[in-house]
Amino acid sequence: MSLPVSxxxxxxxxxxxxxxxxxxxxxxxxxxxxxxTAEALRDSALEVAADPGxxxxxxxxxxxxxxxxxxxxxxxxxxxxGAYVHAVASAAHTAIxxxxxxxxxxxxxxxxxxxxxxxxxxxxxDIVMAARSARFRLAYTAIGxxxxxxxxxxxPRLVGPRRAADLILTNRVLTGDDAERWGLVSRSVDxxxxxxxxxxTAADLAAGAGDALYAxxxxxxxxxxxxxxxxxAEEARLISALADGREAQDRMMTFLAAGSRPKxxxxxxxxxxxxxxx
Numbered sequence: 001m002s003l004p005v006s007x008x009x010x011x012x013x014x015x016x017x018x019x020x021x022x023x024x025x026x027x028x029x030x031x032x033x034x035x036x037t038a039e040a041l042r043d044s045a046l047e048v049a050a051d052p053g054x055x056x057x058x059x060x061x062x063x064x065x066x067x068x069x070x071x072x073x074x075x076x077x078x079x080x081x082g083a084y085v086h087a088v089a090s091a092a093h094t095a096i097x098x099x100x101x102x103x104x105x106x107x108x109x110x111x112x113x114x115x116x117x118x119x120x121x122x123x124x125x126d127i128v129m130a131a132r133s134a135r136f137r138l139a140y141t142a143i144g145x146x147x148x149x150x151x152x153x154x155x156p157r158l159v160g161p162r163r164a165a166d167l168i169l170t171n172r173v174l175t176g177d178d179a180e181r182w183g184l185v186s187r188s189v190d191x192x193x194x195x196x197x198x199x200x201t202a203a204d205l206a207a208g209a210g211d212a213l214y215a216x217x218x219x220x221x222x223x224x225x226x227x228x229x230x231x232x233a234e235e236a237r238l239i240s241a242l243a244d245g246r247e248a249q250d251r252m253m254t255f256l257a258a259g260s261r262p263k264x265x266x267x268x269x270x271x272x273x274x275x276x277x278x
Contacts, residue, residue: 010040018054018206027062034070038091045095054206059109068116075252082244089236105205109198120149128185130176131194144248153231
């Protein structure tokens with residue numbers, strides 16, 4: 001019997017086959033990252049790391065994986081904007097680093113929108129599955145901000161510096177199939193198969209030769225932790241400094257007033273709700 005544990009907008013589900021599921025569970029907000037959600041993600045990631053089972057599955061409830069930072073929570077704070085953004089980024093970054101350093105394999109499953117900080121959260125997996133209709137978009141520079149959640153660290157290592165610059169500077173959208181061709185994700189699968197394929201992948205890893213899998217993962221991630229930690233700190237510093245500036249604050253207010261955010265998804269709720277870009 002699976003044992004769910006609620007931590008506000010994030011849940012932990014411990015399955016009998018030793019798969020531990022970390023589930024973003026605020027679908028009405030596209031699993032957007034405000035301070036409450038970022039802190040719940042941090043706390044849940046630390047709890048999972050303390051007892052990770054034999055494999056971890058990161059996925060999300062609803063039609064979107066994670067639409068990024070909650071722009072409504074960022075905008076209108078004036079001189080407090082940078083401090084708030086730094087607090088959100090710092091909590092999310094602790095979660096990213098904790099998940100990156102898991103001893104056991106981590107599988108992520110992405111459907112719908114993965115935008116802003118949702119990109120880094122998706123890419124932290126050892127194996128990343130995407131629905132064919134998934135939409136990946138950075139979207140930071142559209143509101144005068146820089147990437148966080150490790151996106152500017154993961155992307156050059158996965159797709160190369162030219163494609164990383166294209167994604168970060170132009171905010172182009174990739175589908176799940178595009179993301180597989182670019183090397184952003186491991187596999188793109190039919191939408192209706194995503195949950196089953198991702199879970200079976202995690203379960204197969206959990207049933208595998210644990211010592212060998214953990215050692216192999218250690219080789220793949222050797223020496224990366226300290227570098228990622230430093231990079232995350234710099235991402236948090238830059239995004240919070242920019243968030244205090246007039247350009248970013250004006251762009252956020254204009255974005256919200258327009259009543260839409262970057263069109264990274266297919267359903268109307270994803271298109272019309274201006275919650276996320278960072």
